[in-house]
Amino acid sequence: MTDRLITHLRHVDLAVPDLARQQDFYTGAWGLAEEHSDTGITFLAAEGSPEQYVVRLRHAADKRIDLIAFGVATAADVDTLAGRLAAAGITLVHEPRALDTPGGGYGFRFFDNEGRTIEISADVGTRAHRRIEEGESVPVRLSHVVVNSADPEGTRAFYERHLGFRLSDTLMHPRMGAMMYFLRINAWHHSLAIARGPHPALHHASFELRGLDEYMRGTGRLLRAGVEKIWGPGRHLAGHNTFSYFLDPHGNTVEYTTELEQVDEDGWHPQLHDFSKPEVSDQWGTANAMNEFVARKSFNDPDKGLFVAPPV
Structure with missing residues (x-):
């Protein structure tokens, strides 16, 4: 077992054929907040979380997990993990680089043993979040x-x-x-x-x-x-x-x-x-x-x- 550099779970990204219907569910019934949107993609935040978003939805012909994202403490930790994975023969989707998703940061992506895309990142900007009040039934x-x-x-x-x-x-x-x-x-x-x-x-x-x-x-x-x-x-x-x-x-x-x-x-x-x-x-x-x-x-x-x- 390697020493642990990952600190926390950031977000899960899903691709779906009907983006409008999926977005309506997560921002309506489920209680997430739409923070950023572009053509064919939307980023949804939890009101109580400093993460820029906790769910990303993307329009695609096929339903799939786009990726699961985890955070590390520093850019040096990103580089260390990328190096270890590459040395172990694990396929990197891309090398560590500046990220262009909301909050920016520095990270890389790779395929796990079954082919899921995993992202590791650091230095992502936090969002202005708030304390969820008593009785508020929205995700923290x-x-x-x-x-x-x-x-x-x-x-x-x-x-x-x-x-x-x-x-x-x-x-x-x-x-x-x-x-x-x-x-x-x-x-x-x-x-x-x-x-x-x-x-x-x-x-x-x-x-x-x-x-x-x-x-x-x-x-x-x-x-x-x-x-x-x-x-x-x-x-x-x-x-x-x-x-x-x-x-x-x-x-x-x-x-x-x-x-x-x-x-x-x-x-x-x-x-x-x-x-x-x-x-x-x-x-x-x-x-x-x-x-x-x-x-x-x-x-x-x-x-x-x-x-x-x-x-x-």
Whole structure:
């Protein structure tokens, strides 16, 4: 395992055939703010986050993950990580350079072991953000991203070996074995998780709300708006966070959450959680049962962006 230079999750970028419909969902029902737009592309911020944007939407013929972006502390760390990856034979999409996305900065992109485009950046300007007030049911920040993997053990090993991610917990099933690895890059229980699936794809993107009341208000607002709920509301055991999963207009699963656990990294020991036990999936017992039909919704469509870098 390499030493850890990555500090945090920045944003997840999605390409979709119907940009207007997707943008309307995320700025309307979901509660993100449109910060920057250009022809065929829009950048959406979380009101409580200093990140320039937490979701980027781009019009494209095919639905795909464009990229997942992480931050490091300095430009020197960008160069160090790029050098390490190149020396390990990992394909760089582009070398470290000045970025022309909102906030600027300095960064590079590469393909992970399954072909997802990953961006690493530093020196990105922060945006003017605000404290989310009591009762406001809008996202504070992007909490975590979960990806489906046809090779979850290999994908876990890639992120641990090359990027310094650390295992927090594992979900397992007595018949199916390890089903999800929760990986952290800071004190948050997970910023990335890897789920066993039939093909690489987005499993879900999760957004943190201010607290329990705001999380429930947001969940209720989406239900009243007729947004399709997949699973929830409830509280997981691994990570201890709440969950309400919904589908966006293109069938991507998105989650409202709050109270994700922060771990004592010096004393933390990863646990193996058997999610065939109902209290592991949902401590409260308030969510609809996790079953094959719920799980299938999060398999998503096979990602058509593997080993194909987004044009912007």
